[in-house]
Amino acid sequence: MKLAxxxxxxxGTRIVDALLAAEKRVDRPVTREQVLAFNTTxxxxxxxxxxxxxxxxxxxxxxxxVVQPEETVDGGETGDGDSDGHETVRxxxxxxxxxxxxxxxxxxxxxxxALDMVDDTEVDAAMIVAGLGGGTGCGVGAVLLEELKxxxxxxxxxxxxxxxxxxxxxxxxxxxxxxxxxxxxxxSVVPVDNExxxxxxxxxxxxxxxxxxxxxxxxxxxxxxxxxxxxxxxVRMDPNDVRRVLEVGGLATVGYAKTDLDPVSESWLTRLRRxxxxxxxxxxxxxxxxxxxxxxxxxxxxxxxLPCDIATAD
Numbered sequence: 055m056k057l058a059x060x061x062x063x064x065x066g067t068r069i070v071d072a073l074l075a076a077e078k079r080v081d082r083p084v085t086r087e088q089v090l091a092f093n094t095t096x097x098x099x100x101x102x103x104x105x106x107x108x109x110x111x112x113x114x115x116x117x118x119x120v121v122q123p124e125e126t127v128d129g130g131e132t133g134d135g136d137s138d139g140h141e142t143v144r145x146x147x148x149x150x151x152x153x154x155x156x157x158x159x160x161x162x163x164x165x166x167x168a169l170d171m172v173d174d175t176e177v178d179a180a181m182i183v184a185g186l187g188g189g190t191g192c193g194v195g196a197v198l199l200e201e202l203k204x205x206x207x208x209x210x211x212x213x214x215x216x217x218x219x220x221x222x223x224x225x226x227x228x229x230x231x232x233x234x235x236x237x238x239x240x241x242s243v244v245p246v247d248n249e250x251x252x253x254x255x256x257x258x259x260x261x262x263x264x265x266x267x268x269x270x271x272x273x274x275x276x277x278x279x280x281x282x283x284x285x286x287x288x289v290r291m292d293p294n295d296v297r298r299v300l301e302v303g304g305l306a307t308v309g310y311a312k313t314d315l316d317p318v319s320e321s322w323l324t325r326l327r328r329x330x331x332x333x334x335x336x337x338x339x340x341x342x343x344x345x346x347x348x349x350x351x352x353x354x355x356x357x358x359x360l361p362c363d364i365a366t367a368d
Contacts, residue, residue, distance in 0.1 A: 055084070055178045055179060055276045055277070055278070055293040055296050055297075056084065056085070056086055056088070056176060056177040056178050056179075056293070057084045057085055057088075057177055057178065057179055057180070057181055057276045058085065058088040058089070058090075058172050058174065058177045058179070058180040058181070059073060059074075059085050059088070059089045059090075059180075059181055059183060060089075060090050060091070060092065060172075060180060060181070060182050060183065060198060060202075061089075061090070061091040061092065061093075061105070061183045061184070062091075062092050062093070062182060062183065062184040062190060062191050062194050062195040062198060063092075063093060063094075063095075063098075063184050063185050063188045063189075063190035063191035063194065063195070064093065064095055064098045064185065064188065064190070065184065065185030065188065065191060065215050066091070066092075066093075066182070066183040066184040066185060066191055066195070066215075067091045067093055067098050067099065067101075067102060067105070067110075068098070068101060068102070068265060069183050069213070069215070069265050069268065069269065070089060070091055070105065070183050071091075071101075071102040071103060071104050071105055072262075072265040072266055072268070072269040073085075073183070073269045073272060073273060074089065074104035074105065075103075075104055075266075075269065076266070076269035076270050076272075076273040077273055077277070079270075080270065080273055080274070080277070082273055082274075082277030082278075083277075084273055084276050084277040085177075086176060086177070088172050088173060088176060088177050089105060089106075089109055089172075090109050090111060090168055090169070090171065090172060091105050091109060091110050091111065092111045092113050092165070092168070092190075092194055092198065093110070093111070093112060093113065093146070093190060094112070094113050094114045094115075094120055094145070094146030094147050094154070094157060094189075094190045094194065095145045095146035095190070096112050096115070097145065108171075109168075109171065111164065111165070111168045113157055113158060113161045113164070113165065113190075113194055114146070114147065114153075114157030114158075114160070114161060117153075117156070117157045117160060119147075119153055119156075119157075120146060120147060120153070120157055121145050121146060121147075121148055122145065146189070146190055147189035147190055147193065147194075148189060149187075149188060149189040149224065149225065149228065150189040150193070151189045151192040151193035151196075151228050151231060151232070152193065153189060153193065154188075154189040154190050154191075154192060154193015154194045154195075154196075154197075155193040155194070155196060155197055156193075157193075157194070158193060158194040158196075158197035158198065159197055162197070162201070165197075165198065165201065166201070169201070169202075169205070174205075174206050174207075174208055177208065178208060178209075178293035178297070179208050179209040179210070179211060179241075179276075179293070179296075179297070180202055180206060180208060180209070180210045180211070181210070181211045181212070181213055181276075182195055182198060182199055182202070182210070182211070182212045182213070182240075183212075183213045183214075184212070184213075184214055184215070184232075185214070185215045185217075186214040186215060186216055186217070186228070186229040186232040186233065186236075186245070187215075187216065187217035187221060187225035187226065187228050187229040187232075188225070188228065189228065191214070191215075191232065192228050192229070192231060192232040192235070195212070195214075195232065195236070196232070196235045196236065196239075199212065199235075199236060199239050199240060200239065203239055203240075209241040209242075209297055209300065209301070210239075210240055210241055211240060211241055211242050211243070211244065211300065212236045212240045212242075212243045212244065213244045213246065213272065214229075214232060214233070214236065214243060214244070214245050214246065215245075215246045215248060216229050216245055216246060216247050216248060216249070217229050217248075218248050218249045218252060219249055233245070233305075237303075237304060237305065241300060241301060241303065242300035242301070242302070242303055242304070242305075242306045243304070243305050243306065244272075244305070244306045244307070244308060244359060244360070245305055245307075245359065245360045246268055246359045246360065247359065247360050247361060248261075248264060250357070250358075250361045251264050251267075251357060252264075254357060267310075267357075268359065270310065271308045271309075271310045271359065272308065274310060275296065275308055276296060278296075302368045305360060306360075307358045307359050307360040307361075307362055307367070308358065308359045309353040309354050309355070309356040309357070309358050309359075310353055310356050310357075311349055311350075311352035311353040311356055312349075313345070313349050313352075
């Protein structure tokens with residue numbers, strides 16, 4: 055499945071950067087360069103390595119209430135709405151989703167010009183990636199979601215990071231507001247509960263590592279069958295397969311497991327033909343239904359992006 059990625063806010067920008075890195079790491083080109091990142095905090099772009107400069111869009115840079123990096127602000131929360139543990143100086147909309155909505159509506163012409171860089175005819179779906187506890191992720195993300203649903207005929211999904219228990223009540227309230235806004239509009243919302251992952255790994259686990267694990271899951275789901283120059287055939291998941299799962303709507307959760315396939319022994323005649331330079335297809339590793347069932351069970355029992363009772367899921 056080809057996927058347009060649109061990062062929003064600090065957390066969204068960093069996770070999109072991790073998703074692009076995962077594409078290269080697992081050799082599954084999901085985005086085909088159909089990527090944008092929107093932020094009211096320009097300094098966050100300095101932390102990215104895979105998002106091209108022309109695809110980094112600053113929103114609200116001329117709005118009088120948006121705090122610029124060089125300005126000094128006393129008191130209040132730090133950061134614009136990181137939901138993945140990073141602390142920053144107070145910039146951008148400073149965690150205010152109402153201001154995020156306002157600056158996004160004011161900058162809709164700029165946002166629309168940026169969206170022209172995304173060829174929606176080349177992708178099967180779009181995904182907004184945002185920290186749900188942030189003013190930019192919640193506010194700008196909501197306006198962007200409305201715009202995408204108005205102009206795109208493809209499904210629009212949301213990958214949203216939830217704040218941890220150590221973060222402020224204000225950020226928890228903002229995340230709850232984001233969920234109530236996004237779920238009715240998006241075709242599906244995939245929340246990421248960092249709290250549960252931290253509880254498993256402990257505070258020594260860096261957020262960069264968590265982002266990397268998240269990116270592996272997302273690219274594995276949406277990138278199934280998208281590997282370039284695949285020497286062996288594989289069961290290719292049609293984009294409609296993923297779409298049918300997510301069209302249930304509401305909230306979705308993702309698990310992950312992998313296994314090595316046993317190599318297939320070749321006959322002496324096949325080996326001889328290969329030694330003689332004949333065009334012989336590579337042997338295809340085989341697996342059985344029992345192995346597949348066990349693998350699926352391991353994925354279900356893995357660290358889900360949102361812990362839940364699987365028995366209650368569609």
